[in-house]
Structure formats: structure tokens, C-alpha cells
Amino acid sequence: METSFKRRMLNLANRLIRPLHIEIVPSMRADRPVDEYIPFHKTAAEAKKAGLTIPQYIEAVYAGAGTIQETIDRLAASGAICAGQKNICEVGPGSGRYLEHVLRVCQPEHYEIYETAADWRDYLAATYPVVAQPCDGRTLSATPDASMDLVHAHRVYNTIPLTLTLGYLFETMRITRPGGMVVLDIFSGESLDEPTARKWVESGALFPKFLDKQYVINLFASQGFRLVDSFFIGLQHGRTEYLVFENAPEEAAPASRPALVGEPAFG
Numbered sequence: 001m002e003t004s005f006k007r008r009m010l011n012l013a014n015r016l017i018r019p020l021h022i023e024i025v026p027s028m029r030a031d032r033p034v035d036e037y038i039p040f041h042k043t044a045a046e047a048k049k050a051g052l053t054i055p056q057y058i059e060a061v062y063a064g065a066g067t068i069q070e071t072i073d074r075l076a077a078s079g080a081i082c083a084g085q086k087n088i089c090e091v092g093p094g095s096g097r098y099l100e101h102v103l104r105v106c107q108p109e110h111y112e113i114y115e116t117a118a119d120w121r122d123y124l125a126a127t128y129p130v131v132a133q134p135c136d137g138r139t140l141s142a143t144p145d146a147s148m149d150l151v152h153a154h155r156v157y158n159t160i161p162l163t164l165t166l167g168y169l170f171e172t173m174r175i176t177r178p179g180g181m182v183v184l185d186i187f188s189g190e191s192l193d194e195p196t197a198r199k200w201v202e203s204g205a206l207f208p209k210f211l212d213k214q215y216v217i218n219l220f221a222s223q224g225f226r227l228v229d230s231f232f233i234g235l236q237h238g239r240t241e242y243l244v245f246e247n248a249p250e251e252a253a254p255a256s257r258p259a260l261v262g263e264p265a266f267g
Ligand SMILES: C[S@@+](CC[C@H](N)C(=O)[O-])C[C@H]1O[C@@H](n2cnc3c(N)ncnc32)[C@H](O)[C@@H]1O
Pocket: 034, 035, 037, 058, 091, 092, 093, 094, 095, 096, 097, 098, 114, 115, 116, 117, 120, 135, 136, 137, 138, 153, 154, 155, 156, 159, 160, 164
């Protein structure tokens, strides 16, 4: 769908107010810096005005109807999320649009978040049964080693600087218990085919970050994580590639011989 819901609403509103010689222009620029996540109060007010919950509104404006449920269904099918996962950590939950689904499916005893946007973090902690951990923007330092059944992040490692991503990936591996699951998504080469790359260029967006899929697979394999699923989910301007890992230490690459970039890590 080329024209987003937001743009259609904007066009409609502008047609209605044209006789007044004024025009509404979007304020959520694609070239916003990533540490400037969409403003909480403005988003909440717009969602209310549209008669939607915040997650519904975010999905309508930024993603596309059904994409969150599609993601959740696929994660459930691959065994990444399931009832009985007692301890869950999410990095960068933002509006909580995935959080509420994962809470429903997994019914965890403990769900913790690391979020740098203070207004969203406070809103999530007040709205859902989650613990907002102190977030330094780099580490998961409040979480003990090998303690989490699931560690997940959505649209975080394709938007933050590489060194922060790498730090979070090492931290994710540290806190995932043996047998635990990891879910993340990236802008891989496979999710940036030529038409999609052109769409991103036309969008003017400055926040997307590239990560090599095989590199990430090998990094996880070097610490005993095996890839159990990968799939694409459509976005406003393109698509993102999800990777699902299981912490399976018996399959760890020998310490003396780290996995090499480009070397298949499974199958
Ligand atoms: C593109 S948004 C995605 C939000 C949410 N996961 C979603 O899919 O709707 C990126 C999120 O990561 C958060 N974030 C950015 N840098 C971060 C960091 N260094 N540590 C933790 N969260 C961060 C932002 O505040 C925002 O909530």
C-alpha cells in the first residue's frame, strides 16, 4: 500500500480545511534522530482523537494493519514465544505494541523492559505489569546472567548505532538462560532488495541501520545460540528481517575456533 493511513487522513483533513487557506503538515519527520522516539503525549492525543488505542494507532500510522499479529503468530509458531516463559526481557519496547501481545501469550511471572524514552517507559510501567529497569542505553546490567526465558527487541537494532547494537547483542546472550529464546529484527541485505532500497531513499529516512544477517548468525553461534527461524515483516517503506535464536550451548562453536563470517552456522 503506497499511501499510508496517516497520509490519507492528512489529505482528507487538508481538503476539508482548504477554504481556510491553511494546511496541516506532518511533524514526525522521517529524518528525526533515533534517540528522539515519537513523542508520547502527542501520540497518545492523536490515538485518542482517532478512537484507537496507542498500539492500534502506531500500527495504522507506521506499520500496516495486521503486521503485529502476523509477527506474533509467526513467533508463536516457531516456539519463540509460548505459555510458560516465566522471565522475559524486552529492549526498546517504545509504545508497547508487542509487549501487550507477548504478555497475553506467555503470561510471565516477570517482564522487564529497558527503554531510554522516559515518558514511554513511565507510561508502560504504569499501564502494564512490567518492571522498568534502569536503562543506561548500552547494557542490561540490572539483569543476572542466564536468567531470562525470552529476550526480545523489535525495530531497535535496525535503528540504533552499531556499537550499541553489538553491546546489546552480547548482553542479550549473557542474560538468556540455556534453552531460552532470543527474538530480534534487522535490516539485512535480504530485506533491502533494489526496489526496497529505492523506497528508503525516497522516504528521506536517516535512521535505518544495516546489519549482515550471516554475521549476526555467526556471532550468536559463537556463543552457543542456533538460528531456529527467520522471516520478513512488511514496514511502511520496506521490510525487516526477524531472526529467532535458541540458546543451545551443546552446539557452541569450539572456543579455539570462532565461527567465521560467511560460514553457515546451522543446517
Ligand atoms: C523504532 S522504536 C521501536 C519501538 C518498539 N519496539 C516498536 O517496535 O514499536 C526504537 C525504540 O528503542 C528505544 N531506544 C533507542 N535507543 C535505545 C537504547 N540505546 N536503549 C534502549 N532503548 C532504546 C526508543 O526509545 C524506542 O522505544
